[in-house]
Amino acid sequence: MSGVTALPARIDALNRLYGHAIDDGDYERWPEFFAEDALYKITTRWNYDRAMPAGLMLCQGRAMMEDRVSALRTANVYEPHHYRHLIDPPVVTDESGSAISATAGFAVYRTMQSGVPEIFCTGKYVDRIVEADGGLKFGERIVVCDGERIDTMIVIPL
């Protein structure tokens, strides 16, 4: 089996690169982790458990993600801050179809102008992952926050 990396390890690498891109402020790279027509949604456990369709952010396709990035760069007004993602190793829940289903828990710390990192959000990613452009991409990433409450505002994706 030499030369073949196991699927969970490949997804783990994808997740870690994803987290680092955001944490490093490389927001323009964030949409590149997704397939062209991918769905990205931030919701909460309460809404997810009840199949509520609205999200805190809802991007249908990479173009909407790019708009989120250009708005955070040029339109929206907020206090400068950054994240630190801690992402669990993934659990592959289904790999029988054309897309892989996987999930991973996460914690995101946020450091605002006070200079103190604080837990901003914990939750899980619920992903559908596809092979595209010679690598893995998210075909769908649902961010399910454990808490119902977002402190102050959310402008940087999770």
Next chain:
Amino acid sequence: MSLLDWNPEDFSEIPYAFYSDDEIYRRELKRVFLGKTWNFLALECEIPNAGDYKTATVGEVPVVAVRDEAGAVNAMVNRCAHRGNLVCIDEAGNAERLTCVYHNWTYDLRGNLASIAFEKGIRGKGGMAEDFDRSRRGLPRLRVETYRGLVFGTFSADAPPLSDYLGPEMRANIDRVLGREMEILGKFQHGLDGNWKLYIENVRDTYHATLLHSFFPTFGLNRLSMKGGIEFSDGGLHHLTYSIGATDRPESQYNARDLRAVKDGYALNAPELLETWPEYACGTTLAIQSIFPNFSVQQVSNVVTVRLLLPKGPDKSVLIWWILGAVEDTPEQRAMRLRQANLIGPGGYIAMEDGAVVGWVRRGVAGAEEESSVLAMGGRGVERESDSRCNELSVRGFWQGWHAMMRDPAA
């Protein structure tokens, strides 16, 4: 001189101490939230069946709204008459009776104390005192009235009927926006780092909308040059500001380079985010309505929300957003609502800044308890209505209503 002796004159100067003072806050809880106001508790569609209940908060008082066997909605204080324990611990649920887990006292769906564990003791020993009267120990009830699927409660016997409290101008907008069967598409909480009034002022502040929120004018969603206006209920308690798209006229002010809000060449890669359909015959594209003290109905294009702001001490508050759709929506309309929902909420293109600015003002006024803000845009005092939204009239209207309630010795 106590802050409570404030002489507001024309409501154009507001002491910063009102956003942090503990004595003011304690009085607000009593006179505003527990006074002659109607407080939003729930949507009727959250408790559709007999026995459905949902917890809520009035000021800081825990409350539960319940639908009884006859289909009526009741609301009671969610506090056991025995030792003060919360009766309903789950946020929502369904029950034939409400049972306090501490000592198993049970209440019917109208809040009457129905049974007490071991009331007669065990084998003739123990039991409640002879003179204990169960009928006098129910859960304290609020007056409850509903309007267009919105459930309101009040602790006051003297508050006017809900319909009169809202008044014809406010009812007309609620009729327009919520006058059909609605359902919940999502519900989110937004934690705010400041006094509740800072956010309520923001809801009523038509002046900031296109300045702080550059997303708004950039995409033509709301410009102060559009046709629109401000309306009040009697006494200034509630307000409605609205604008009608497609009535915009070129106005040199918005081309000025020094207005940060206008960004040339900024375009969406996915303009379908702003795809709308003409949902309302009147052509209203934006309507923001505040119902005193802490409730709001909002329509931004096709996004319909209601918001409730809960005070959490002088320095904190929590905003709850309900995102709504009409049951009769076509799949295309529903999809548009959900995409446009990116505009609102804690992560909304045009709403996120409102959460941030509450915290910035709180930090800004630290140590300035002796000083005041200025609310002189559009003149001073509180007129009945205005056809200009370049105005702080509705913020002054809030303070007029607030002041009357805070000094009301009968409250």
